[in-house]
Amino acid sequence: MILRYLFGHPFDTEAVPNKPAVSDGPVPYLSVEKDGSSLSMTLSDDDVVYGLGETVRGMNKRGWIYVSYNTDEFLHMETTKSLYASQNFLLVTNGLRSLGIFVDCPGEVTFDIGYTKMDRLCIRPAKPDFELYLVTSAKMDPAAARRDVVHHFRRLIGKSYLPPLFAFGYGQSRWGYKSEDDVEEVADSYERMGVPLDAIYLDIDYMDHFKDFTVNEETFPDFPGFVSRMKDRGIHLVPIIDAGIRKEEGYCVYEEGKKNGYFVKDKDGKDFTAAVWPGEVCFPDVLSSRARQWFGSQYDVLLDAGIDGFWNDMNEPSIFYTPERLNQAIRNVAGYEGKDLDVNAFMRLRDEMGTLSNNREDYRNMFHDADGTKVCHDDVHNLFGFNMTRAAGEHFLKACGEGKVLLFSRSSYIGMHRYGGVWTGDNRTWWSHLKLSLQQQPALNMAGFLYSGSDMGGFMDDTTEDLMLRWLSASLFTPLYRNHAALGTRQKELYRFPHRSWFENLVQLRYALIPYIYAQFRKARDDDAMYFAPLSFFYGNDERVMQIEDQLMAGEDVMIAPVVEQNKTGRMVYLPEDMTLVRFRSFEDYDTVPLAKGDHYVSCALNEALVFIRKGHVLPLGVPAANTAELDLGNLTQIRG
């Protein structure tokens, strides 16, 4: 059952396309402050709180405070409160009941999940203008009830985005591939190595001076020709698109946006100016349907060049500085010259520059024209990435049809899942981030984001070969399978590591699993179900599974339990029922071991990957190919559980 309540004067986020009628009567399950300033409930000892999409910490969100306010946060620490996305759906569940809570609020919302009081969930929107949805299930079995609540919620928010098949192949990315030659070298090296490859990503380096919808003609002299040559080799080029449009006279995207009033305004009604990669930029007003259509149509220049995949970035939107704030800071800093600074003065000096980026005051000075209604950006901040991606997604549906264009975004809000997927942003080469990348998946799936993944091997800092191996192995079932790295970090294309054959075997195994991954992904999408789920969504009457944070169900037939710690050659695994362990060394070299329900220590060397098949279920296995277009989806063997 779904109940809907209104508080104050909510902005229509369009997260829910067909809204049910507003319920009359008091809100059940939650204590509500009359003015909507807080919603709270007592958590019993056995309550687990799942959800909140892409956030830090474990699958069970209890014990921390999270703030939905989309932020370009480069440190994903245990204590980080906000990341790039706001996916305000929670599932509070124990053996007796499951309650889904969706706080549809485009501005800041705080979720205090046992932080202030360990047994209390308290939700506080910064402004009490929002819609609240409560979802329950009549199913008696706790696992069925959990699945049912998510299913009803997902039906409410609409079908998830469907990517093309090549989106499930291996992708190589790096901030720093500057030219055709760089890209060709990557393609050649993978070909020589015998590792399948479906995509090479183009980071900001492909553009002319970081200008969206341009290509540097010196480094890519015949871009359409190059795109087509790569496609003939089965490789799709996937360029990045940033939120900001460079302010430059004569640059037609800027000129057109300015002339037609398509940019976000400041409080005086002038185009709001901020600085990001190219220096000064304006942001497309993606809350206006006219501007959204216009922005979407800009992708044509790349679609026409043969491109069929994009990643949308910096769309929180991220701001390095605004010219006014920068100039003021420079003046302030000058005032410190020659002074003897005590600790407080020194801190103030440091903050002059430290507070320039993503400054909340700047978001308060941005205004949208939401089809005739003037809205302060800060109140609808979390909708920017959603609507930038929606602009592209709506255009691709019209121009190319469904399932044709790969599209994913860094920032998001529920509703964006209908137009594209997400990647989890600038993680690090930390083992804890490998574990986090798995823990984020079920919460993203609940919120509709089935197509997602992390930067394998870690984005920031130098990676290590063992981390890279474990990450590729832990992500074998993850829809987005991309190796991406930050500028200046250790090069981590797989052919650069000594154990080449181990990497080759892993990526080939990924391709052998694609028939299963794709079929299960489609099923989850068509049925409004989860592709990755916590074990408690299948084994409801087993209290042990509520505690499990590092094992996942991947589709309906298998469980994964990857090694996510350094220097470990195995791990403990809990089996909630009898299962068959498949220990893969390659797609054709594997052992199967029947294991009984209960605890097991399983070894797993760096060149191995473990998959657990549920009793009575079957894992189909294909034969790898150079890319997904060459996969023979009909040629499958079956491993029985």
Ligand code: GLC
């Ligand atoms: C942002 C993105 C990252 C990208 C970089 C340069 O940090 O999150 O993936 O490589 O910008 O475009």
